Amino acid sequence: MSARAYVVTGASSGIGEAVARRILSRGDAALLVARSGDRLAALASEHPAARILACDLCEEGAADRVAEAAAFGPIAGFVHCAGFADPAPIGMVDEASARRLFAVHAIFPLLFLGWMARRSNHADGASAVLVSSRSARVADVGNAAYASAKGAVEGLFATARAELAPRGVRVELFSPSEVDTAMARDTWMRTASPERVAEIMARHPDGLPTADDAAAGIVALLDGKENP
């Protein structure tokens, strides 16, 4: 089978990087997108089939920039892992931060899926995986802005799946609970009380899933019946 072309956002670290490594390691091509160009360049130096784009997906016009860079061939798959969390009690949520959260988690994939839906922009059997979070549906202190943005992702998923299926793009949702990433270490692992952290860890008797564990789940969703 010839190499297929993928777009992976958030590819410089965490789950996105692990997804990018899995796709590139099996010989497929990928456009890797993240804010940090340096980290993307390091990853691309290991994989000749990697293209990179340093882009802040919170900014207006980001979806157009990524679409332009992704026009190297019909896209077989899109994985949207870019994102961040900025926990705060509701009364202390920073407006600029909340707007950036919605922009990166929900508005970017909404617009990029719109580009990918066009027949000339995706390959036969194309798929897209959006990343949500258990926190969109389960209450936890401090998650108001992040959970709202992930809730928006879930709304997007439902509609995009219905609209894009007839166009030949299968849209999937990956919604993990806690994963051991740099983001987790800088958010709930740092800010939650030791008792709360212990409660969360007790839900993972085998230890927290790693970024690569999550990536394995995402790639399985991405592939569907392809690459069984």
Added chain:
Amino acid sequence: MREFLDRVAEVLEVPEIGASDDFRSVPMWGSLMGFGLIVMIGQKYGRRVSAADIVAARTVSDLAALAGVVA
């Protein structure tokens, strides 16, 4: 320090608080206020304080030290 004390008082929902006060003695103290202190110090002073740091702190001065505010 004055500004820091005002910000701590705002998070703790009290009219004012002193540097040597035990911040847990405020009427509405609870874990959400401890979380609020972590967030305030991150937003206003750029320091990534942990819940364990707050657990170890006793006075408002201890919080100031975590925020890098000199007395």
